[in-house]
Amino acid sequence: MRILVVHNRYRSGQPSGEDRVVDQEIALLTDAGHEVTTFLRHSDDIAGLPLAARAAVPLRVPWNRAVRAELTSRLRRERPDVVHVHNTFPLLSPSVLAACGDAGAPVVATLHNYLRVCPTGTLFRDGALCTDCAGRLPLPAVRHGCYRDSRLATVPLAVNLTVNRHRWASGVARFLCISDAQRQLLIAAGMSPWRLAVKHNFVPDPGKYRNGAGEHVLYLGRLADTKGVPLLMAAWDALAAAGGIGVPLVLAGGGPLAETVAQWAAGRADVRYVGLLDRDACRELTARACAVVAPSTWPEAFGLVVVEAMAAGVPVVAAAHGAFPELVDDGETGLLHRPGDATELASALRRVTVPQWNLQLGEAARRRYEKDFTPAVALDRLLSAYGSVLA
Known part of the structure; x- marks a missing residue:
């Protein structure tokens, strides 16, 4: 044609x-x-x-x-x-x-x-x-x-x-x-x-896949209110106050909240802000994640970061509105949380990092990618x- x-x-x-x-x-x-x-x-x-x-x-x-x-x-x-x-x-x-x-x-x-x-x-x-x-x-x-x-x-x-x-x-x-x-x-x-x-x-096959349980929770995207960044910060602070979940949070991206995020992450062992990265570096970070988080407060029309995580065999924690519920099978390929609810988000992040279940979620996420998003x-x-x- x-x-x-x-x-x-x-x-x-x-x-x-x-x-x-x-x-x-x-x-x-x-x-x-x-x-x-x-x-x-x-x-x-x-x-x-x-x-x-x-x-x-x-x-x-x-x-x-x-x-x-x-x-x-x-x-x-x-x-x-x-x-x-x-x-x-x-x-x-x-x-x-x-x-x-x-x-x-x-x-x-x-x-x-x-x-x-x-x-x-x-x-x-x-x-x-x-x-x-x-x-x-x-x-x-x-x-x-x-x-x-x-x-x-x-x-x-x-x-x-x-x-x-x-x-x-x-x-x-x-x-x-x-x-x-x-x-x-x-x-x-x-x-x-x-x-x-x-x-x-x-999403093209990334060629990089998770091996093991992963080493961090990853937020990858625009640093803005509509993407749920303040919500994620509140949920992570609540987790930290309760003793943490054993892995750090890594945030990659730029946007209007970049300075706020950098200040929030400064001096913390449980949070790393790495700024804007190229595609190869993003794929590497994704493949090393135990979960990718997408807490958008706006009902997204799609979610490339969600499918990119699934392609790498990484489960996703996402807000249960917009396109996310049709991309993420709750409890099978990832977890959904009530939009705008920091407590539910924190609970989902804690549950998704349980090692054996986390591996099962990641394997199912990869199978869903192969079925629908290649x-x-x-x-x-x-x-x-x-x-x-x-x-």
Whole structure:
């Protein structure tokens, strides 16, 4: 097949799981013998634009005429069998869908977040699930300044959602949700269920697997409130006050709470903060973990870190909402805790480190990975989606 991938890459200073998923899918399709070309924009390029062009970026979030013309020309010249759209914010805009319509190219779009029903794509505000803008004018988002805590900065996203709602509904043949939990939320928010299929993200086999019971509990990800970092700190402090669980907590990542975490970890034997690491170092830390913890307070649409742990034969302790309950079989491949409950999280961390049970959980986690999250499984589901659109 000939596939054109459309994607706006995120800023390199803010590592993106979405960018990684796109890169892995391109490699997966190419290795399987398909012809993949790309139509990309890079958010890093914004900083190098002239001042006037930088100021115009928000104005082009809802619609970028130049992008439409450029992509239409590409499509008419290359004639791909299908166009796979990922992120269009902020430099591409939904004008890419008009270009596909101009050239008669069928479109599949992966929904990595909730941008189709929420201006910021999170369905999250003030520490809780928020659907105030779903299916209606997104005035609440503007009123609350949901994007970067700024009403002015939120306006282009609110306009984008409003004026392009029909464009997405009519211009995309199949939406790929990255979890059934995400699909159900989108249906409840008013999206048509028959266009929403589920295709989980996949993880390449890491080549590094746990050998033994592991030597630490690992948090790997963005250091932010929505990821449950303050909750984890409170749970770990409670465990430490009760004598600990025999292994340290290692935190790897960056984000708005990085300085807070560094100060919290300083001088402690039971906590290590190692900052941002490359992929190889992350895989090594994961393979040496007795458990990976994902205590998000936001209902995640997926959880790459969860599947990466399972691929290495490591059980996961995760919050029981969003996609996590469909990724983690409670008591079989890991443990789930009540979202936002530090006491339950502490209890789950204590139980998951019981040696014999921990090994059983890890072996079951690896089997679940082999069943549902390998590249071969992902390729089959991806090609099935393309085929259904072409048919």
